Amino acid sequence: MExxxxxxxxxxxxxxxxxxxxxxxxxxxxxxxxxxKKTPRPAPAPQTQRAEVWRVVVLNDPVNRMSYVVMVLRRxxxxxxxxxxxxxxxxxxxxxxxLWSGTREQAEAYVFALQQWHLTAVVQPExxx
Amino acid sequence: xxxxxxxLNISAVAPLLDVIKQAADDLRGSLAIRAxxxxxxxxxxxxxxxxxxxxxxxDVRELLGLFGSEFFAEGSIAIDSPNSDSLLxxxxxxxxxxxxHWLQGIPADLLEDEDVPPEAIADELxxxxxxxxxxxxxxKIILEHLDPTAAEA
Numbered sequence: 001m002e003x004x005x006x007x008x009x010x011x012x013x014x015x016x017x018x019x020x021x022x023x024x025x026x027x028x029x030x031x032x033x034x035x036x037k038k039t040p041r042p043a044p045a046p047q048t049q050r051a052e053v054w055r056v057v058v059l060n061d062p063v064n065r066m067s068y069v070v071m072v073l074r075r076x077x078x079x080x081x082x083x084x085x086x087x088x089x090x091x092x093x094x095x096x097x098x099l100w101s102g103t104r105e106q107a108e109a110y111v112f113a114l115q116q117w118h119l120t121a122v123v124q125p126e127x128x129x
Numbered sequence: 130x131x132x133x134x135x136x137l138n139i140s141a142v143a144p145l146l147d148v149i150k151q152a153a154d155d156l157r158g159s160l161a162i163r164a165x166x167x168x169x170x171x172x173x174x175x176x177x178x179x180x181x182x183x184x185x186x187x188d189v190r191e192l193l194g195l196f197g198s199e200f201f202a203e204g205s206i207a208i209d210s211p212n213s214d215s216l217l218x219x220x221x222x223x224x225x226x227x228x229x230h231w232l233q234g235i236p237a238d239l240l241e242d243e244d245v246p247p248e249a250i251a252d253e254l255x256x257x258x259x260x261x262x263x264x265x266x267x268x269k270i271i272l273e274h275l276d277p278t279a280a281e282a
Contacts, residue, residue, distance in 0.1 A: 054167075061162070061225075062228065062237050062240065063221065063224050063225050063228055063240075064221055064224075065265060065268065065269065065272075067269070067272050068217065068221065068268055068272060071217075071272060071277050071278055074278045075277065075278060081278075104167070107167070108167045108168075111165075111167060112177065112180075112181075115160075115162070115164055115165075115181055116181060116184050116218065117217075117218055117221065118161050118162050118185075118218060118221040118222055118225060119162075120162055120165070121165070122165045122167075123165075123167040
């Protein structure tokens with residue numbers, strides 16, 4: 001990937017609470033076609049489709065100590081101690097916990113930050129959970 | 130700025146460094162935990178991986194830097210707030226690699242036990258196991274004394 005496409009590599013700030021690198025979000029370029037050839041017009045798409053919600057899921061791992069996981073969750077998500085501990089226990093006891101849900105790009109940023117701290121984290125569309 | 134100095138027994142720690150350095154070499158070209166990608170796009174995933182790898186290598190280098198000539202002269206390592214994040218992540222990456230390379234056969238309850246009797250571990254795994262628990266203790270000290278969550282306040 002050429003450097004020019006690495007847009008969205010943020011420093012510390014509300015979008016990147018860890019202050020570290022964030023994933024290689026890409027600028028999505030839409031090229032408008034100017035061809036005039038007539039093609040059958042498709043039926044208009046229904047307007048009920050909403051923006052999809054994505055989840056950040058952290059999975060259990062056998063290595064990282066509990067206090068480390070709590071610290072990482074506090075750093076990455078800005079959670080209070082109690083909330084981070086609750087998620088850590090859910091991860092430990094059930095094997096996974098949904099930490100956050102929202103836009104895909106922000107979910108990707110969180111997963112990247114968690115992987116920087118060597119936690120096993122995945123992004124999932126909410127309907128797949 | 131907080132600073133913690135840890136006095137170590139050089140003769141006890143030196144053999145562990147061989148394992149730690151081997152784990153660090155193993156990690157130079159691969160991630161401790163295989164990355165999962167949000168997109169099915171080879172180019173995107175390659176960039177994602179290379180950025181994680183660059184960070185991991187930097188963290189591991191920071192950790193190995195603690196055990197330079199000063200450590201062998203003084204027998205102590207110094208950890209302060211600015212390098213504590215790197216050291217925490219470096220310890221984590223190396224522990225995962227040590228587990229993957231040497232300790233897969235050890236039951237999880239032993240791996241989590243801080244007071245495992247040496248006879249519970251096979252002879253040939255004692256040094257890797259000691260390196261694994263040593264890095265865990267370094268992490269523990271950082272977490273207890275440097276309060277890395279304070280950075281968010």
